[in-house]
Amino acid sequence: MQPADSQPKKILILYYSLSAQTSGLVHRLGAGLEEQGVHLVCERLQPLAPRHFPIGTVPATLFMMLITFLRTRMPIQPLPPSCWEHYDLIVLAGPTWSYNPSGPVLSLLDREGARLFAGQQVLPLISCRGYWRMHWLSLRWQLARCGGKVVGRMIFAHPSKEPWRTIGVFLKLAGRVPERSRWLGQHYSRYGHSREQQDQAFAFGQAIGQALKCGSSLAELSFVSRPGQGGA
DSSP: OOGGSOOOOOOEEOOOOOOSSSHHHHHHHHHHHHTTTTEEEEEEOOOOOOOOOOSHHHHHHHHHHHHHHOOOOOOOOOOGGGSSSOOOOEEEEEETOOOOEEEHHHHHHHHHHHHTTTTTTTEEEEEEEOOOOHHHHHHHHHHTTTTTTEOOOOEEOOSOOHHHHEEEEHHHTTTTTGGOOOGGGOOOSSSSSHHHHHHHHHHHHHHHHHHHHHTGGGGGGGGETTTTTTTO
């Protein structure tokens, strides 16, 4: 039998993704973790009433922005049994919705937060247009209230510059294709995260796996992707 300290580290990634941007980062992060021999469990939060991307119309997008600004919860389906095992680290990942954590993540924290995160190391991953600080502060406070130990953060902002980023994201949510616009496309070439940011997520997964194996502090690995630093 192998000694206890040689057993693979176990990590749970819990995430919600509406437009596949968070899921893309999560899958690359997970690949980096598994490359380091981590035993990985990855579970996506499933709303009871699924939302669809794009939202489709300007009025529906404005309404969505309003209710998410008011931190409206989006009830989720029960978590699978795998979530209730012991883990060396839980990664909680999701997008920023109108400066706040997404509705499914808020629902998770309300319903399962104390049971799920108490006594656990938790590392949030935030996918956002660019304004992440209110989301981060809220998430850190709520996780601490649940008894979780927040050990760092991973922040990935869309790489386009403002104001084109805000305009482009709004139009994309409303069902338009701004990157194909002859005028707007000059300033907003793509929606979402870049390939370089996904490579950063993979490298970050490798670094987390190494830190856990060596017993190093994960707080030293906090990461904020910024314009001019790896495509964000």
